[in-house]
Amino acid sequence: MFLFDRDTTPVQGQARPSGLSLGDAWNIGDKPNGGYIMAAVARTMCGHTNALGSPHLDPVTVTTHYLRPGQPGPADIRTELLRTGRTFSTATGGHHQGDPATLRTQTMATFGTLGAPEPAQYLTLAPPDIPPPDDCIVRDNPNLFVNMSSINDSTEMRLHPDTGWMKGQHSGIATSVGWIRLRDGRDPDPWALLFFADALPPTVFEILPDRAWVPTIEMTVHVRAKPAPGWILARMTSRHVAGGKFEEDGELWDSTGRLVAQSRQLAMILQP
């Protein structure tokens, strides 16, 4: 069983209410990455709605509000199925952890049936130019904060050679571009895209004078199609960094160059 599947699906027959246990190979610092939490919670919610009769197996649009940090370990996901229709099923889910159990994140998701990417019919968003993964930057500098995080145990990233902050040069352009895949060879699927939408280093590393802590308030991911096997190419862009907040827009393409997901999050800038 691949790590991502073990850490995003409930274990059958567990005594704890939902059976989900957040893994410890998805952390930034000592907290699980927000996209990983979204993926694990939404996948568990989808299973709950399927048990209640929903035939929809794929996440179409998922929004998570991050109220308190999550933690590795058992998590109770309390799902409420709001509607099952012909095309979509919609549910809300609260993610509780700790003793006493405390709400960490709240998710609202609409599930449906996704297909492979279709040929462009009207308009299509093309991927950016980037060298192949082997010619991109491996984040191997052990002094980088992110390289002390366990997310690197599960996830492989290759950043665009122009990524300025990796070389100590802030480019002033709040964009991150890079390749991403799961380290154990598990191919991407819609659940993994929810994680990948939040996995690249923050865009604002290119513009902030100091390394900042940028907790996510809210993230929404639209999965537009099922990805082909292989690397996912991700581009994250911020256009308005003001008033202590910024948005981060994500675009994910599969290995055939087809857009498979779009994301947006609102985050706070907390100076270290």
Add this chain to the structure above:
Amino acid sequence: MFLFDRDTTPVQGQARPSGLSLGDAWNIGDKPNGGYIMAAVARTMCGHTNALGSPHLDPVTVTTHYLRPGQPGPADIRTELLRTGRTFSTATGGHHQGDPATLRTQTMATFGTLGAPEPAQYLTLAPPDIPPPDDCIVRDNPNLFVNMSSINDSTEMRLHPDTGWMKGQHSGIATSVGWIRLRDGRDPDPWALLFFADALPPTVFEILPDRAWVPTIEMTVHVRAKPAPGWILARMTSRHVAGGKFEEDGELWDSTGRLVAQSRQLAMILQP
């Protein structure tokens, strides 16, 4: 009392559970506009959270999933306050209408305290070039579907002179730019921005061969600052129209040219 306030705030002392009644001057066709529903529901939810002790009066990030069409008339908003913290309060709210009461939309919102727009600190999204409102297009062609909709009774829009579909010429560029304000002189506030984020004609009118019906699946609005009085300038853009769905990204600037909100919705393309 201005129309927008009457139609987005509960009437005190009403027998119906939440006291909110959706107005009839916000329709596209015979259904209330999705942004108007978001504004009325989120504002009602905020009032409920304030009654429960939340000190936060402004919408910071609001997501609505549209499960069934709403309708003008009494609406029951069932709010659950998830957390009140120092900076934010988060709640979910179901919007029920009809007999028997049926869930129409579900909203998740984080409320906080917004300020006036700040001078650009790091990065700012500048408004597009557009002639002043008096040199833009008034949608006065009575044959246009949207001009048979009651939204024009409450809301004034002036579209960019380059708007191709208004002249029967599809530009092929899925962008809508225009000025918007409430017709009775009520100035914009964060609640009105939730409505404005969905009020311009769909971007896809510039690319679809036939007039399409484009119901919203999900919409998220980030309110970034309190707007100054006067017109709001809105730009809506779609970049990926495929597989029967498209995203519509909205950017709203106030009369001083400062960005005050960003939005994204996922919608379906249903051919007429």
